[in-house]
Amino acid sequence: GQSLEQPSEVTAVEGAIVQINCTYQTSGFYGLSWYQQHDGGAPTFLSYNGLDGLEETGRFSSFLSRSDSYGYLLLQELQMKDSASYFCAAYNQGGKLIFGQGTELSVKP
Amino acid sequence: EAGVVQSPRYKIIEKKQPVAFWCNPISGHNTLYWYLQNLGQGPELLIRYENEEAVDDSQLPKDRFSAERLKGVDSTLKIQPAELGDSAVYLCASSLAGAHEQYFGPGTRLTVT
DSSP states (O other): OOEEEOOSEEEEETTOOEEEEEEEEOTTEEEEEEEEEOTTSOOEEEEEESSSEEEEETTEEEEEETTTTEEEEEEOSOOGGGOEEEEEEEEETTSOEEEOOOEEEEEEO | OOOOEEEOSEEEEOTTOOEEEEEEOOTTOOEEEEEEEOTTSOOEEEEEEETTEEEEOTTSOTTTEEEEOGGGSOEEEEESSOOGGGOEEEEEEEEOTTOSOOEEOOOEEEEEO
């Protein structure tokens, strides 16, 4: 089968750094994406890793290790507005995006 | 640039009634997706279109769900008849062909009573 595992909840304080891990098991794996979704809102694309290594976009970074079937999203200098659900999603060679269950991040003052 | 537009935003119907959702993708985006999202879970693909062709409908329950994308632009997703278990958010997304980034609409929250 195809599945992605990520923690259901993470809590951190404003200004801190948080890492959300994702392990995947998918056939025809092509790359790993991350999406952010605020309550009642639309999922919004954050990053894509097609190659091993770190991709940095402002306060957010994403990492992929194909050999470990593992990736993570790193959020730095946390702000209250970062409180949201974060989804890892595996992109396969058929052009299909398979989402994980999501990690609910709560940022406390 | 306008984003993905969906209507209605909310819909409440009784079971066994039909319902339809409409989506207008971002201009120029060839690929259109319909997803279902249950509370506390990630989106699950129902159907993917490349222009007007449905290239992946393997997860669409075809006994009650249907979709169309006439002229390769707007799309409609229909459920007939609706069941209690269909209560969820139905998300539409679009992308350029072969692109990794998908742009999602705000979704239609369906409640079946």
